[in-house]
Amino acid sequence: MHRKPSTAAVTRSPAQLAWQAESGVLQAMGDWDARGGGELAERLEKWLAPIPAGQRVRLDSQRISRMDTAGALLLLQIRDLLQARGATLDLSSLLDDQHELIELVQRVGELTPPSEPPRLNPLQAVGKTTLDIVANAYDTLVFLGEVVTRTLPLILQPWRLRWREIINEIQAAGSRSVPIVALLTFLIGVVIAYQSGVTMQQYGATVFLPDMIGIITLREMAPLITAIVVAGRTGSSYAAAIGTMKVTQEVDALRSLAISPIEMLVIPRVLALAVALPLLTVMAMAMGLYGGVLIAYEIFGLDLNVAMNRLGALPHSHFWVGMVKAPVFALVIAMIGCHEGMKVRGSAADVGRSTTSSVVQAIFWVIVIDAIFAVMFSKLGL
């Protein structure tokens, strides 16, 4: 079959104007469309500069190779510019379809976009920001209250909990985090043991290495590292998942089906993390101790039996101090993630912002709460 290459391989030539002073003709050439008109539109004033005021200009459009609404818009702008200088533009020699395009543009009328809603003045902006912060704090409290008041009755009637979702979330947050948490805590255990071992060796005190590793790992390192990894990995995914559901109106759909989004989306995640994070922490403790003892034995030549005895002689409170923190961290991370997700309004960019914010806030609060615990436990003498 024969095919014209007509529309496929066309060369483009930008829109141009040529002013013929003696005949009073303004000749238009080239592609008067959105892609060809840029250069001309940029320097329209300059192109029209040689035309004297009061001149009657006739437009010759024979050599326009193509025209679309952008070209028509440009022609009308040229007419307005000339009119502003007391000259007139005669468009009567336009081709029929060019004329129809001009009419189409003219029919729409006013084209300047309406002015944007006015910006706030600085004082108003400060006021608005303050009110936003207060409203945000209030929102957070409402959210917290709603989650708590809805969780308590469910805890008393555990058969009403959404076990399937909870188990799925435990798997997503817990078992899939095992490799990274295990590797990180093992490595940090190794580093702590090695760094402190070198100093202790100078005093011949390497026998205390297990005490040191045990206390640091159990009380601080394992719970903190686990919480930070989970905040980055799981807290962010809660915010992104719930935020996307807000954008696609899935959350509204749940409400319209009389299903509480808090019960369906938030509570299973909070409970799942409250189970998964302590379990991860136990494993993190084991891996940290393993890494530390391995170094004590391999590098500093500590007898394994001695090491195990010293670890075993540590008061149990160290373990419990670490374990008490884990569920608190879990609640903080899950609540922040879910709340950030629920705060998303409308746009995809909001989801990104909320996800970032959930990680930053979760890590911030995990460290602050850890510090509060440290002060509290030292007052209690634990």
Next chain:
Amino acid sequence: MNHHVPAQDAPPVIEVHDLSNRFGSKTVHENLDLCITKGSVIALVGGSGTGKTVLLNNLVLLRPPTTGSIRLLGQDTANLSYAERQALQLRLGLMFQMGALFTSLSVLENVCLPLIEHTDLPKPVREELAMLKIRLAGLPADAAHKRPNELSGGMIKRAALARALALDPEILFLDEPTSGLDPVGARAFDALVNELRDLLGITVFQITHDLDSILHGVDKVAFLARKRVLAFAPAHELMQSTEPELVEYFNTRPTQE
């Protein structure tokens, strides 16, 4: 409405030959052929799930067909380089079934985006051109600074049309443009599409379930059934057909005594 039927010798702009689409073992299209000439307004109709959106995605180069060839504007789409593909895509306008507006941009910014990316027009001209398309699509001027989440369903359709028209495409693809519009708005939309065709020589390819559009707003109807284009003719001819699928679709079963 101007029932200007394009000349029979107008060049073809969409040529589909022997196309098939499969998802795993599920065949959606098989040996599908279609040829559309320049300047016509075509409706693609068929029951839900017959693969209208899939075919549209093939035609706008978003999803290659499993087998078969597609020529758009005289160019074979099978072995395009990246640059050729981009150049071709600029000549196609697509309005998505759900609008697919960029949620973080206002309506005006949505329409301006292709102009910013692909033209050198200065900002005031760009914005006027965008406003032209916004007004042409039937939106009030004060919608320009609204975000998509502040628009009604019908306004989202119109904003999406405005964005599809931003670069004055040569083929305009519309996925269910009039669903979600009120009847008056839907007829005005059909009139607008026909006017754009007359003025700009655009070829319009729309998926629709709107019987009024099918009967009065388009030149020819491509009817999708049995995994191919079962019939391709003006609506009034399809109404005469005795193919069971067509009879069922148009509900023209003759009442026999």
